[in-house]
Amino acid sequence: MTAELRVATLDDLQILVDLEAVTFPEDPWTPFMLADELSSPTSRYWIATNEAGDPVGYGGVKVGGDQADVMTIGVAPHARGRGVGRAILDALLGWARQAGAADIFLDVRPSNEGAIALYNSRGFVEIGRRPRYFRNPVEEAVEMRAPLTRAGAKTTTK
Structure with a gap:
């Protein structure tokens, strides 16, 4: 699958709400949380669409000074394993680098082995654990970090 990426705006709120519901049904972000992220001048969000234009x-990603945080990456279940997450991550890494961040951080469920493999492929390493970080179900978070000088060799910032 070839994913087309575009920068999300507040006008895309319902698209993000709908994707959030199918990608994280056990613990979705609220529309208010997503609107807050889309409105932040220190954040940048992307939407990936398939060949038919469907999200x-x-x-x-959020950048503050020389550090950035991957806030979320979600891929619809039917599109997983097709490079969509990789394309999104590369866009996040590229923008964080352009915004001046030297390092990027993220938290991921240890049960999300596919995501961890993707992050490792882009230079992320585990730096710690946060007990009981996620809910529904309760699970610790794997904290990961990558230097942006070499993370995400292939970057796309459409």
């Missing part, structure tokens, strides 16, 4: 994923 199949999204992701966001």
Whole structure:
């Protein structure tokens, strides 16, 4: 699948709400949380669409000084394993680098082995654990970090 990426705006709120519901049904972000992220001048979100133009994923990053945080990456279940998450992550890494961040951080469920493999492929390493970080179900978070000088060798910032 070739994913087309575009920067999300507040006008895309319902698209993100709908994707959030199918990608994280056990613990979705609220529309208010997503609107807050889309409105933040320190955040950038992307929407991925398939060949038919249907939204199949999204992701966001926040930059503060020389550090950035991957806020979320979600890919619709039917589009997983097709490079959508990788394309989104590469866009996040590229924008964070352009915004001046030297390092990027994220939290991921240890049960999300596919995401961890993707992050490792882009230079992320585990730096710690946060007990009881996620809910529904309760699970610790794997904290990961990557230097932006080499993370995400292939970047796309459409």
